[in-house]
Amino acid sequence: MDTNTSLTHVNGSSQLHADTQLFSSEEDSSLYFTYGGDCNQLEVNNLHYQVDTAAQIPWYERLSEFKLPWEIQGDKQTAIDKLSLRVRSGQMLAIIGSSGCGKTSLLDIITCRDEGGGVTSGQILINGRPNTAQLVKKSIAHVRQDDRLLPHLTVRETLAFVAKLRLPTHFTQAQRDQRVDDVIAELRLRQCAHTRVGNDYVRGVSGGERRRVSIAVQLLWNPGILILDEPTSGLDSFTAHNLVITLSRLARGNRLVLLSVHQPRSDIFQLFDLVVLLSSGSAVYCGAARDMVPYFTALGHPCPRYCNPSDFYVDLISIDRRSPEHEAQCLERARVLAEQFSEKVRDTDDHMWKSGMALMHSESGSAQPDKAKDDQVVVISKDRDGLPSRLQQFSILIRRHMYNDYRDLVTLLVHGLEALLMSLLVGCLYYGAGEQPLSIQDTVALLYMIGALTPFAVVLDVIAKCHAERAMLYHELEDGMYSVTSYFFAKVLGELPEHCVFTLVYGLPIYWLAGLNEAPDRFLFNFLLVWLMVYCSRAMALFVAAALPTLQTSAFMGNSLFTVFYLTGGFVISLENMWQVASWLSHASFMRWGFQGLLLVQFRGNKYPVSIGNFTLDVDGIYVVEMMKMNQYPLYSCYLVLLAVCLVFMALYYVCLKFIKQKSSQDW
Secondary structure, three states, X not given: OOOOOOEEEEEOOEEEEEOOOOOOOHXXXXXXXXXXXXXXXXXXXXXXXXXXXXXXXXXXXXXXXXXXXHHOOOOEEEEEEEEEEEEEOOOEEEEEOOOOOXXXXXXXXXXXXXXXXXXXXXXXXXXXXXXXXXXXXXXXXXXXXXXXXXXXXXXXXXXXXXXXXXXXXXXXHHHHHHHHHHHHHHOOOHHHOOXXXXXXXXXXXXXXXXXXXXXXXXHOOOOOEEEEEOOOOOOOHHHHHHHHHHHHHHHHOOOEEEEEEXXXXXXXXXXXXXXXXXXXXXXXXXXXXXXXHHHHHHOOOOOOOOOOHHHHHHHHHOOOOOOHHHHHXXXXXXXXXXXXXXXXXXXXXXXXEOOHHHHHHHHHOOOOOOOOOHHHOXXXXXXXXXXXXXXXXXXXXXXXXXXXXXXXXHHHHHHHHHHHHHHHHHHHHHHOOOOOXXXXXXXXXXXXXXXXXXXXXXXXXXXXXXXXXXXXXXXXXXXXXXXXXXXXXHHHHHOHHHHHHHHHHHHHHHHHHOOOOOXXXXXXXXHHHHHHHHHHHHHHHHHHHHHOOOHHHHHHHHXXXXXXXXXXXXXXXXXXHOOHHHHHHHOOOHHHHHHHHHHHHHHOOOEEEEEEOOEEEEEEHHHHXXXXXXXXXXXXXXXXXXXXXXHHHHHHHHHHHHHOOOOOHHHO
């Protein structure tokens, strides 16, 4: 193929001439393959969408207004107003407009992800059927504006794990690997296939490559409709241009590509087949990209020479809100343009404005999009039956989780050194006792401190990690990549080795430095109690992180619960002197049951010298436990209660994952 040849792209109602270098080599062009499904069509008919702005703000953020929830009046704003359009396979439709014009709202409505408390009327059809969440999952791949990928996996590993989750089970491993290789080649990711994806804190691939990886994740299951929200956002002009070239190639492979973009540069604009110009939710133009300038010229708004049409016409329909007078003038101009366009397309079936040349091409029939060779087409059933079972999903997720977590050496070392440092500091504090055993008072204080230090640090670490993963979890669950049950068990079991190692690093030095009971069985019983106490705090943190939408509220609630359990643990104030409500809370405090178990393990059977005047008596340590009212239950009951607390918090965590959308409010 001659890379400098002018490409003619005939797609239904539009013909695009783009003097653009689409392929860098003959080798690249031979790798491009087509979507193997039927022709897809997306149709929007008279769509009207209102957003309740009050519903978008959580009730707890409204407390600053000193109003009760029922006193807050809703503010309805029109996001989409009487919008109609139609786009077919082989076409790339760009939704262009200034910020707040309704681009993202339109994509969210099409993909059944509108969460603004809005009111919708009109009709959205996917292949002639009304759009539903299930139909969207089977037909549409949605690439969000922000990249949500595991940073410590390489590009190939990221795609390989997704291929195992999203491709049918009847695919062999060789077919999956081939599919990954094809997508990597199609999106030109070969040079970084073995590089970590990275993020803002982990060095990895570039921003444009990371964006292409996000697209590759969706392309693996070969969707017929690809929707992208601001794919060029945050990219330099060269990278953005190359990305849109890739999307143009995908559209020519018999896919339907729909993307939103703010103000594309001129050579990017030339790549679009169809364009929708939005102003305050109303379409002021909807039709072939190459016919947009003649359309506005006929209305008395010619584009100046050497000016980017997208820049000029987006400025024309943007709303200047610097003063009421400017705002009213801009709104009136946008309203007139929207009404003029509505009159132009009133009698058309596909709601697209067509010039005389476009009508001639439409009547003569359109050429089919380029097809690749049959042996390059990978067809995946649209119903996507035969996907991995929950057990298979669990196996894939736990391996992906461990691959990502255990490569984060910096975080692992920091957490390990944190546990070791606390253990050494406390152990060295009590090491000065020498050969003499610790006094009763010092031993009691040490045992309570052992159960309080690391659990508190674990709560904050787990909450921060969960919220860092939360947005990606939300997107993957929305896409139906795996079930909540599979993720839950992969998350819980995948972190067990890390938990065991850190607890051992914390519990071993402090135990021997402080000179506690040296019997091996006593050490094992002690370690198991510390392990359960730390795991209770981890389970509590998981529940809090999944239940609340922001890192701040989760951290506040986690600290509050831990403080309550700490104060009712039986050391700060004895159990017999607690008031009634605190006494009830102490029965659910893992600090209380862990402390009681540690006392029984260390004091039972040990003799402690007690001086009364000039007399010194050796007293059995069990009497010390009885004096503290901590010998009300046998030792095994402490283990059972701690295990029950772990299971209760884990069950609450699962319920939150299942029924609460894991979308952090910071990402709204």
